[in-house]
Structures are given as structure tokens and as C-alpha cells.
Amino acid sequence: MSTRSPKQAMDAAVEAGRWAPSVHNTQPWTFSVSEEEIGLKADTARKLAASDVAGRELLISCGAALFTMRTAMRCEGYEPVVRILPDPDRPGLLATIRPGQEAEADETTRLLGGEIQRRHTHRAGFADVPIPDRFVESLVKAAMSEGAKLTPVRAADAVNVLAALTQAAQSVQAQDQRFNLEVIRWARPPGSTRTDGVPAESYPREAAPTAPHFPQRQYSWRQGWGAEGGQEETAIGVVAVMTTRGDGREEWIATGQALQRVLLHASAHGVSAAFHTQALEMDLLREFLRQELFSGEHPQMIMRLGVTFDDRETPRRPLSDVLE
Structure with missing residues (x-):
């Protein structure tokens, strides 16, 4: 059982979400938090007007933030309940996420959670080390x-x-x-x-x-x-x-x-x-x-x-x- 409250799990999810990768490190997201759930919204002011007219890269970036939040919530001991594009009348609201049932994080989830702040994008060649x-x-x-x-x-x-x-x-x-x-x-x-x-x-x-x-x-x-x-x-x-x-x-x-x-x-x-x-x-x-x-x-x-x-x-x- 989790020793953390649902509110603490939501706080951890929001904190983690901002560490997701994004095109040009634009970080094109905002989070709205109520007592019960988090809303993940697209920050269209950060959309790339020339290279991302349709907003495809913006939504990929926000999707990365959503997975990061899911992982953090699982690490806090709660199974996330996610709805994708929950409201047709609010196209900027990409997803909602809330703590569901208590569930102990498995080894893989803890492994991923430990990399949220450590992971970073590389912008050059790689060392001559083969990948199996x-x-x-x-x-x-x-x-x-x-x-x-x-x-x-x-x-x-x-x-x-x-x-x-x-x-x-x-x-x-x-x-x-x-x-x-x-x-x-x-x-x-x-x-x-x-x-x-x-x-x-x-x-x-x-x-x-x-x-x-x-x-x-x-x-x-x-x-x-x-x-x-x-x-x-x-x-x-x-x-x-x-x-x-x-x-x-x-x-x-x-x-x-x-x-x-x-x-x-x-x-x-x-x-x-x-x-x-x-x-x-x-x-x-x-x-x-x-x-x-x-x-x-x-x-x-x-x-x-x-x-x-x-x-x-x-x-x-x-x-x-x-x-x-």
C-alpha cells in the first residue's frame, strides 16, 4: 500500500511532467490541478509556427509529458486513470490524469522513474560502443x-x-x-x-x-x-x-x-x-x-x-x- 496521499501523488506527477523532452525544449504544456485530477493542456503560444503547422510535434511533446506523469504517479503507489482528449469542446485539453487504485510500483516502473530527471537529449555523434x-x-x-x-x-x-x-x-x-x-x-x-x-x-x-x-x-x-x-x-x-x-x-x-x-x-x-x-x-x-x-x-x-x-x-x- 502507498504511504503517500493521492494529493502527494498528483504533486509528484506534475513535478515530473515538466522534465519531459520537447521539440527545441519548448516545453509546450501547462498543468491545471483540481482536488481530484490533473489537466494536461497544450500551450499553443509555444507551438512552432513554421515547422509544426499542424501541431504534431507539440502533441508528441505533450504525450511525452503525459507518460512521465503516469510513471511518477505509479512510483508514488497509485495506478493512474487517464482520459485522452476528454472534451471535444476544449481541444487544448489533451488529457486528464488522476490517482486510481493503490498499487505498488514494479521494478520496471521504478527504473523508469529514476531516469526522469537524468535523461537528456544528445546533439552529436556517439561513442563507438555497440548496442546489443x-x-x-x-x-x-x-x-x-x-x-x-x-x-x-x-x-x-x-x-x-x-x-x-x-x-x-x-x-x-x-x-x-x-x-x-x-x-x-x-x-x-x-x-x-x-x-x-x-x-x-x-x-x-x-x-x-x-x-x-x-x-x-x-x-x-x-x-x-x-x-x-x-x-x-x-x-x-x-x-x-x-x-x-x-x-x-x-x-x-x-x-x-x-x-x-x-x-x-x-x-x-x-x-x-x-x-x-x-x-x-x-x-x-x-x-x-x-x-x-x-x-x-x-x-x-x-x-x-x-x-x-x-x-x-x-x-x-x-x-x-x-x-x-
């Missing part, structure tokens, strides 16, 4: 349990296609002022005290290219920002793509939950993720990938998984900023 196939398969099962499909991309030709499309999308976006201004909005200069966006200390100043090369966002906007190091990690890691059969709001939230389950499981075993969503932000390239590489399933996230000795942290907004 058996472990990758455990990540595939983790995604499946949340309603998404994680596919390790093993064929060299398919990896080359993904890298080439990422490069093409990055090059096109770099010529578009709307995309550039959006990246600038969420890039933080060295020493910035902002608690959102991507700080200069969270990526290497000159990352060595992987082969094939998966370019990272150009957060430094030619300012020479970034931390020292990053030249010694050049391995590409395991390229993986998360897909769903449908492509609506429910599937995007499910993608976020599956993604966070995968990321926390990976983090618990010393594996980090680097994300490459550039090609998925261009409708023509995303549709090409859906038809040609993923058998009609909708690609939601492109990532690389690997081992890194980078322990740079990413800031989070204080609770007072996200709590209504």
Missing part, C-alpha cells in the same frame, strides 16, 4: 506497449536515404527565414538564464560528422556557440524510426508516450537519443518516407540511439511557470 540487438528489441517492445511502432533501420541503403533527406530538409530550412527565426527564438546564448529553449552548453561547438551524416539543428546561428569537445564521438549509433498507423491527434499523443517510455528505458541502460525531425517537418518528404520506406505507416520521429559520455543538462521551466 536484444536491447534494441526491448525498446521496440516498449514502444509497442504504448501504441506505436519503433523500427530499427538496419539496411545501409535505407539509412543513407534517411540521412540524405535529413540533409536536404536542413539545407532547405536554412534558406527559409521563417525556419531560421524560429530556431533563433529557441536558441540560448552562452550564460543565458532562460529556463526553456536550447542552451549553448547543450551541444558541441564543432561536432564531428557521422557517416552517413545526420545534421543537427544550427542553434548557434553562426555565432560559434557550443561547448568544447564532441570531436571524439563519431559513431552513428542505431538509426530508428517511430511510426503509427493513423496520423491524428490521438496518434501523436500516443507517439509521445511511446517515445518517452523508450527514452527512459534507454537512459536506464546508458543509452541516449539524438533526434532528426527536419524531413518530417516537410510534408512532401514525410509522405515520401511513408510510402517508400515505411509501408504506408506515418513516420512520427527519426532518431539515433547510442552511448555518449556527454552529461550536459537541459534547463526546465519552474513549476510556477507551468502550473495554472
